[in-house]
Amino acid sequence: MDYSKARKILEVSHLKQYFNVGKPNEVHAVDDISFDVYEGETFGLVGESGSGKTTTGRAIIHLYEPTDGEITFDGQDVSKLNTKEKQQHFRREMQMIFQDPYASLNPRMKVKDIVAEGIDINHLATSKEDRAKQVEDLLETVGLNKDHSSRYPHEFSGGQRQRIGIARALAVQPQFIIADEPISALDVSIQAQVVNLLKKLQREKNLTYLFIAHDLSMVKYISDRIGVMHYGRMLEIASSDEIYAHPCMTTQLVYYLLCQCLIQIMNEHGCKKPMMLVKNLMVRKENL
Numbered sequence: 001m002d003y004s005k006a007r008k009i010l011e012v013s014h015l016k017q018y019f020n021v022g023k024p025n026e027v028h029a030v031d032d033i034s035f036d037v038y039e040g041e042t043f044g045l046v047g048e049s050g051s052g053k054t055t056t057g058r059a060i061i062h063l064y065e066p067t068d069g070e071i072t073f074d075g076q077d078v079s080k081l082n083t084k085e086k087q088q089h090f091r092r093e094m095q096m097i098f099q100d101p102y103a104s105l106n107p108r109m110k111v112k113d114i115v116a117e118g119i120d121i122n123h124l125a126t127s128k129e130d131r132a133k134q135v136e137d138l139l140e141t142v143g144l145n146k147d148h149s150s151r152y153p154h155e156f157s158g159g160q161r162q163r164i165g166i167a168r169a170l171a172v173q174p175q176f177i178i179a180d181e182p183i184s185a186l187d188v189s190i191q192a193q194v195v196n197l198l199k200k201l202q203r204e205k206n207l208t209y210l211f212i213a214h215d216l217s218m219v220k221y222i223s224d225r226i227g228v229m230h231y232g233r234m235l236e237i238a239s240s241d242e243i244y245a246h247p248c249m250t251t252q253l254v255y256y257l258l259c260q261c262l263i264q265i266m267n268e269h270g271c272k273k274p275m276m277l278v279k280n281l282m283v284r285k286e287n288l
């Protein structure tokens with residue numbers, strides 16, 4: 001991507017997001033981080049569990065009121081917008097895809113109504129027929145059968161449910177999508193399919209992604225640049241090639257800790273091919 005010609009779509013400046021402020025259990029989940037995201041790029045956000053990735057995403061989309069700092073989206077300082085303006089702005093332009101495709105879809109709603117949520121809220125359909133057509137087109141765009149629109153979420157596989165979540169996000173034609181670990185809950189074989197779908201959609205619709213993830217190999221594959229978070233701080237921002245070729249010492253340390261953590265989780269919960277995964281992880285660590 002040619003950054004000299006690129007436009008900044010998101011500017012995060014000295015963002016702080018603290019919880020339980022003034023109480024003994026005060027948490028500095030995000031502690032003075034700054035980064036920009038350019039139109040059409042994928043900015044990967046990685047870091048170990050609890051490093052503040054999800055909180056960053058939620059603060060950007062204003063599910064939280066930031067403790068301090070500025071978020072500028074599409075040239076507008078978000079803190080200066082009133083609640084109604086924020087809702088209108090973000091409902092259309094910024095969407096979120098969640099980690100758990102099981103929990104993020106209402107089990108009592110038919111797929112067509114889930115996908116049409118944003119269409120209904122923003123009055124984007126001119127008639128019932130138009131609404132149905134838009135839903136069918138969206139399902140086809142994400143590789144689902146349009147004839148399945150009257151089914152319920154439990155009738156779909158994990159990968160298909162994540163595609164439903166993506167169709168729901170696309171329904172309002174956003175510019176910017178925050179994908180919070182969108183593939184972590186999926187089988188490895190399905191992960192690549194969903195990532196490839198996201199890449200295809202990005203090309204076709206000029207989408208910008210903030211891609212939050214644990215899986216470093218997938219992040220490298222999809223991201224133009226990567227930010228590494230640790231204990232609420234941004235340790236390093238670099239192109240994904242640079243970060244893998246010459247990671248700074250702290251990033252290496254975080255990666256090492258992440259490997260250790262994953263190995264422990266695999267041991268605790270059982271894993272079908274633990275040795276293969278461990279070997280794979282250790283090889284990647286050695287490469288750093």
Ligand SMILES: Nc1ncnc2c1ncn2[C@@H]1O[C@H](COP(=O)(O)OP(=O)(O)OP(=O)(O)O)[C@@H](O)[C@H]1O
Pocket residue numbers: 019020027028029047048049050051052053054055056
């Ligand atoms: N609503 C909240 N109230 C209090 N503390 C919170 C809240 N949300 C997150 N935290 C804390 O903030 C820190 C950062 O959490 P966050 O979920 O952003 O991390 P993460 O990097 O996304 O982790 P994971 O990869 O496990 O999802 C953690 O210590 C978490 O316990």
